[in-house]
Amino acid sequence: MAFGGGARASLCALVAASALLLGAPAVGATAATTIAVSPALEPIETVEPEPADETEPPESPLPTPTPTPTGTAEPTGSPEPETSAPTEPPETEEPTPTPTPAEEPTPTPSESPVPTQVPAVPPAAATATTSVWSWIIAAVVLVVAAGILVVARRRSEDEDVAEAAVPAASDAPKTAxxxxxxxxxxxxxxxxxxxxxxxxxxxxxxxxxxxxxxxxxxxxxxxxxxxxxxxxxxxxxxxxxxxxxxxxxxxxxxxxxxxxxxxxxxxxxxxxxxxxxxxxxxxxxxxxARPPYSPVQRGAGYVLVSAGLSVLLGASWTGVVFAALLGAAVGTALLAGERLAGRYRALLSVGIAFGVALVVLLGLRLGLDSGVLPALIAPLVVLLPGALLTVGSIELATGQMVSGAGRLAAGAMQLVLLAIGIVAAGALVGIPSLEVAPSSTGLGVVAPWIAVALFGVGIVVYKCANRASLGWILVVLYVAYGAQVLGAVFFGGVLSALIGALVAMPVAVLVARRPHGPSALVSFMPAFWLLVPGALGLVGVASVLGGDAGGSASLITTTATVVGISLGVLAGTAVSSRLGRPVL
Structure with missing residues (x-):
């Protein structure tokens, strides 16, 4: 097929351009064609290594795609990733030492909240919940008791003068x-x-x-x-x-x-x-010696003890009835178990606590008011180791470590036995949700003072004190309770027991100096049960055994109460030491 002269010239130009791009001279091309194409291809040779010049031959689109991958693949792939990889890892280690010195100046602002942690505590009298009439009655009772003791003291001094010559006759038997x-x-x-x-x-x-x-x-x-x-x-x-x-x-x-x-x-x-x-x-x-009261009378006396103490603990009328009924049952069980051995008495304590707690908790389950709750403690008053814990504290304070530690351990074990019975009853029937308000009794202001008399008569009959001792025991009880009421107003509830024991101890010693007065221990022991140092601890131990961590606060309060009574007894003994009669 024959080509024209223009077509042949253009074909020769394309071949020459391809040869120049590939770096080889075109075969069969004339000198005239090379000279004619060379001015157009000179700028391509200078821009050959740069990839941007490949865009210049738009006039010939067919040969341009083939040479582009060979020249551009070599400079682009290898050198760029080698420089970026090793430079960045060491820079990550630099921020590690920086945070430690930056946090050092932080303790300076912690000094500012220290003075704000000391709260203002008002006096105990400003926050006292005791009514004014209770203060007045307590003051009147203490004044009347002081007058009785002054009269008794003057009569006892006259009788001591007559008894002073008696020891002289004892010289003869001493020499024998x-x-x-x-x-x-x-x-x-x-x-x-x-x-x-x-x-x-x-x-x-x-x-x-x-x-x-x-x-x-x-x-x-x-x-x-x-x-x-x-x-x-x-x-x-x-x-x-x-x-x-x-x-x-x-x-x-x-x-x-x-x-x-x-x-x-x-x-x-x-x-x-x-x-x-x-x-x-x-x-x-x-x-x-036979007891001066029959078992029936002693059981009735325990009913008075339980009912009177429930009033002092803030029971309602329903709670007083519950306490009286439970007191009759507990008193009968205690009288029947007086001749049991020690190991059986421990089981008796657990059984009595279980039965009392079961009845009270069932009553609460039936919808009774929270005023029934004091009936849980009042029937167990004789089983509470208040005197045991107090005497143990006194012995520890006076250096008798073995005896004091032994009594405290025995008292704590007695509390645990009673608490186990309460916890077992609570696990059996459950404990309902209650809102117990302090001093929620509606029995009136005079009711606690009548309850003290009921408690005194009941404890005299149940513990078989002489009938002639009843009046003096009531005097000591009223003095102890009146001092405790006033002490709670001015010193708080924990130290009120200290005030009560401090005032009751000299009174018991003065009563013992009367010719027909009871011994100091006889008139002072009912005050132990009235102050009830073990009642708070029983509730606290039961709370701890039941999984309530808040019961530890009640245990601390009990410890402080026992220590307060012990200090009151020691101080009262120091005041009355010249009278020469031991109390505890």
Whole structure:
């Protein structure tokens, strides 16, 4: 096929341009064609390595796509990723040391909230919930009791003058106790006295002091005495061979009429006016004495104790009825279990607590008001180890570590036993949601003062105090409760027990100086149960065993209450020490 001259010239130009782009001269091209195309291809040779010049040959679109991938792939791929990868990793390690010095100046602003943490605490009188009439009644009761004690004190001073010459007649029997037989008899009498005093609930310091006075009054020189709550060791050294006696004690509790008789024996033995054989005979008669009240009367007395204490704890009328009924049942069970051994008494305590809690919680389940709740504590008042914890605290404060720790451990165990019964009853029937308001009783302002009299009469009958002791016991109870009410106004609820014990102790000692007055322990023991140091602790232990962490606050309050009563007893003993009669 023949081409024209123009077509042939254009074809030769395309071949020459392709040869120049590929770097080889065109075969069969004339010199004229190369010269004619060269001016148009010179700028392409200078811009060959740059990828941007590939866009210039728009006039010939067919050969341009083939050479472009070969020249552009070499410079673009390899050098660019090598420089970026190794430079950036070390820069990440730089921010690690910077945050530590930057946080050092932070403790400076923490000093500012320190003064704001001290809240303003108003006086206890400003926040007291006790009514004004209760203050007035408490003040009147204390004034009347003070007048009675002043009159009794003047009469007792006149009688002490007549009794001052009695110890002079005791010189003769003292000189006759130098033989070995008399030494053995004196040691046996000391063992009987120590065992009886431990059963009565005296502290080991009081028992030891009393036995030392008895040994001194009977010319028993060099006697060594070791007293524990459950054991007594007496070692005597006379003209003959020395002997040591060991007696177990604390296993048989004494009633109040027995404690009163024992105090008379102790006073005579300390003065040295009775024979050792007579001491042992009187103690034996004291232990064998029948109670002045029948079991039915004692059960009725426990009903009064439970009902009166429920009023003092803030019960409603329904709660008082519940407490009286439960008091009858608990009193019957306690009277039936007086002759049980110690291991069975522990089970009896758990069973009584379980039964009382079961009845009260079922009543709350049936929709009764929260005023029934004090009926949970009032029937258990005699089982509460208030006196045990207080005497243990006194012994610890006076250096008797073994006895004090033992009594505190026994008291804590008694609380745990009672709390286990309450927790078991709560787990069986459940505990409903309650809103217990303090002082929610609607019984009136005079009701607590009437309840004190009911409590006093009931405790005298149930614990079998002498009938002549009833009036004096009521005086001590009213003084203790009145002082506690006023102490709660000015010092708060925890220290109110301290004030009550501090005031009641000298009053009990003054009452004991009366010819027909009860011993200090007999008139003061009901005040222990009135102040109820173990009631708060029972609720706290039950709360802790039930999984309530808030019960620990109640345990702390109980500890402070027990310590407060102990300090009050110690202070009251220091005030009345010159009267010469042991109280605890």
């Amino acid at each position: 106790l130098e033989s070995a037989a008399r030494t053995a008899a004196t040691q046996a009498a000391m063992e009987e006295i120590g065992e009886a005093m431990t059963d009565a609930g005296y502290s080991v310091a009081t028992v030891r002091e009393t036995l030392e006075d008895v040994a001194r009054a009977n010319n028993l020189v060099g006697a060594e005495i070791i007293v524990f709550p459950t054991a007594l060791l007496v070692s005597s050294r006379g003209d003959g061979p020395s002997g040591t006696g060991a007696v177990s004690s604390g296993e048989h509790d004494l009633l109040l009429h027995q404690v009163d008789e024992l105090q008379g024996v102790v006073d005579d033995a300390r003065a040295g006016i009775v024979d050792p054989a007579e001491i042992r005979a009187r103690i034996a008669r004291m232990r064998a």
